[in-house]
Amino acid sequence: MSDSLLALVDPALCDDVARCAAAAGYRLVVADPHLCRAEWLRARAVVVDPSAVAVLGNTAVPRRQGVLLVADAPPAATTWRLAMDLGAGDAALLPADESHLVRRLTELRAPRQATAGATALMAAHGGAGASVLAAAVALAAGDAGEEVLLLDVDEFGGGIDLLLGIEDRPGLRWQDLAIDAGAVNGQALRHALPKANDRLSVLTGRRDDGAPLTADAVLATVDAGRAHGDLVVVDLPRTDTDIVRGVIESVDLVVLVATPTVSGCAAARRVADRLLGDAADVGLVIRGPSPGGLRPAQIADAVGLPLLAAFRPDPRLPGRVEGGRLQPGSRSPLGRAATAVYRAVTVADHGPASGPGVRTAVAGRFAPPPAAGDRSVA
Structure with missing residues (x-):
């Protein structure tokens, strides 16, 4: 603040x-x-x-x-x-x-406790993997000791609860929330939602209820989570709506996820120009591989956004996600990318994370260019 x-x-x-x-x-x-x-x-x-x-x-x-x-x-x-x-x-x-x-x-102006951080993740194009990364960021934050609120506001997605294997767990969904003059009690919300683990609460919609989300409900929930001390992670759809615009204005960091292709680069630049101009801070995550040999740094330069992380896909991940068992290890490429995003939101004064399979730039501090032999994502 x-x-x-x-x-x-x-x-x-x-x-x-x-x-x-x-x-x-x-x-x-x-x-x-x-x-x-x-x-x-x-x-x-x-x-x-x-x-x-x-x-x-x-x-x-x-x-x-x-x-x-x-x-x-x-x-x-x-x-x-x-x-x-x-x-x-x-x-x-x-x-x-x-x-x-x-x-x-x-x-x-006397010092006082600040609200918790918030980040939103959005795919630059179909199949970029933003929902999987959002769930991984929430899991990484929980592993780091944070209380986390993961919000799925993509009404036409499959549901982030499916990625985590908690679709049958009891708890409130978006359609169950009663918003009173834009106010939501953060403590009551945490207790009422389905849990992926002791630290991660998840709010998504019912697949058998077509009632649309409202901007009031989503923004009040983001505010309530932050005020209660929960790190808020939002899985955003790639649409220009009041909900998306409001969330972009409300979070500390928007993460755009793209693949290192010519079309992925063009899509990322278009989304950044048209939707993300009001964001407090925006970063780019690249999920490889690149069929044409494009480097993540080249994509970031072309899009005009700082590169938060670049990682190679795990060929075993689709099978795990299909079985509802998204549990990326902290040393896996996805786990390292998720940790980089989490650090960008919460510990911006730290230097970039490092390690095989991921290159990061946290809060504007760019990692050095990759060595000539680094082929981890390209």
């Missing part, structure tokens, strides 16, 4: 808020309350005026800490109630209460 102050205020109040932000040491971000979800989730503090409160009350932004109501006249009781629903705990009349606003903003 950055030390930015999100200002959702009319121009008449903007100068007053800007002075207070500067005095408290914030970087000011001014946004439209209709289109502010990404900034709402990431800003250290948010200042809203009555008109912004009215707009936000009809959107799916989650309740959060650090919201302050500002106005040039005492706000109405209805405004206060809506502001409190958003998380507001204090107010200031400007310019008279500038010193009070500066003090409250300064207090909000």
Whole structure:
């Protein structure tokens, strides 16, 4: 969470808020309350005026800490109630209460526990293997000690529960969730979902129920998992929908999965240009082999994304997945790639992982070019 102050205020109040932000040491971000979800989730503090409160009350932004109501006249009781629903705990009349606003903003910069990380994985084209990698990332995170929430929002996929062999385990599915004003209780959610193991909870849809997912339900679930301390891993479809756009804005890292082919490169570049422009950070994973000898670094350069990992397929994996037994070993190519993605989300200050069968670049730190004899993925 950055030390930015999100200002959702009319121009008449903007100068007053800007002075207070500067005095408290914030970087000011001014946004439209209709289109502010990404900034709402990431800003250290948010200042809203009555008109912004009215707009936000009809959107799916989650309740959060650090919201302050500002106005040039005492706000109405209805405004206060809506502001409190958003998380507001204090107010200031400007310019008279500038010193009070500066003090409250300064207090909000004190260190506090951050929410857990979140990543979304998307295939650049059919057969890239994004769902398998998403499940492997969730398993790797659980093996590392994280509590993990794996969300399958690909309504036309086979179901990520099938990959893990838990399709018959009891627990809630998407169609069972009752969303109350965009709020989901993270602790209750963890206990109610099917489990792949003690640390990994999985939410997918029912195959016998065609009720469509809603953006409100998906985004509220992502927010609830993060707020409760679960690392959230989302398996995204390759579609341009409100759900996909909302998840892209809500996670820390979007991972695009492609194969090292000319068509795979073209598809990855098209998806990156058209869908991933609003993502906080985007990385590329390449699953070999390359029939034409293209190197993963060449694909990454052409697409314009950092290479998080490149790995060779395991010929035994399809049989294991068909039997619902996805259990990639930590030393397997898939396991190493999954660990690289997990590290990119949670330990960006570490250097790149290394080892045979995978090359990584974590949080923008690129691994050195492969040696001439390295044929692990090409």
